[in-house]
Amino acid sequence: MKNFVQELKLNFILTALFCILCGAVLFVWPDMSARIACMVLGAILVLMGIIYFVSFLSTPSGTFIKQVHLVLTIVFVVIGVWILLKPDFVIGLIPVIVGIILVLHGFYDLQQAVFLGRAKYGFWWLALLFAGLTIVLGGILLWNPFEAMSIAIKFIGVFLVFDGVSDLWIFSRARRITRQIRETVEDSMEESFRDRDDIID
Template structure:
């Protein structure tokens, strides 16, 4: 092969390599916000399990005093705020999930501290507060459902249904049609269990899709490198 031919061949290979790098970079950027959010797996799973546990406790013992419920609820919210604060610092800057974690941290900590300082005033607002929490969780689940839809996951619509139900349940608590506080607490327990279970399912599906995307990108890069090596040989 002449020197000019070899140089031309290397230029073609270089252009092909650049095209593949651009393709891989675009694929990574398309899902980067979601991947960064899913890196905080421990906080998401812990929060979901905590909701399930609290829901079971409230359902089994609905007649506990409202003051105790307020104090426990305030402590839970502060703890959840701390968890999301840790996720905020562990998420790379400039991502959508970092903004979500910061917003959740502020909301949960402010409401939690307020409940701990003013339990008597908050007793009548327990359903409203839990309604707000469920709506926030539903919006987070809605964002994950959109991610699953963009990733062409076949059951993305089920995640969308779960997110919609969570938001609707939060709306029911805001409306608060329950006359007896014990009934309201029992219903809150059921809603919390549903919220925790749906969060676990949606998160597991989103994590699976993210893993498949990473494997596909890695496989594309390996195939590109093998093709370039064959051309050079």
């Protein structure tokens, strides 16, 4: 179980860092060939799909998170391979594809925000805000109001960086709450054992 948790943490962090890296590259070099942008995006999506597939294999059966990882694996790998095979056809669809990815990430973050809220974390609403913004940004890309592809790519870069940074923030808070819950349970069990020993004595 401990190895699974460690792998889950690593995969989540790597996915967020990939988003930040990809976003930074697209923002700094928005005028690069759209074909190159497609190839890079496709490769990153396939890599993200592989990461989620590793998490899927490591996740205990029957859990909701296992189903989520399977869906994300299929979506990312299928879209990534499609982009790599048909880059010229996909060029005009880049904003839509990234928009779908952001919406999926947003709903995943929304689940984390609900977890923080149920755990009575004080800033759970900030996680909810980040999740909502990610979904909205994805919706903007799906609508694609940009006239020039270079402008669209630059906005995509900004949105991806925001998604990665917000994912890292939400993950760090969820990890802290999980640790606190675990410590509380352990302390409660130790106290129960002490009380039982006192009764026996």
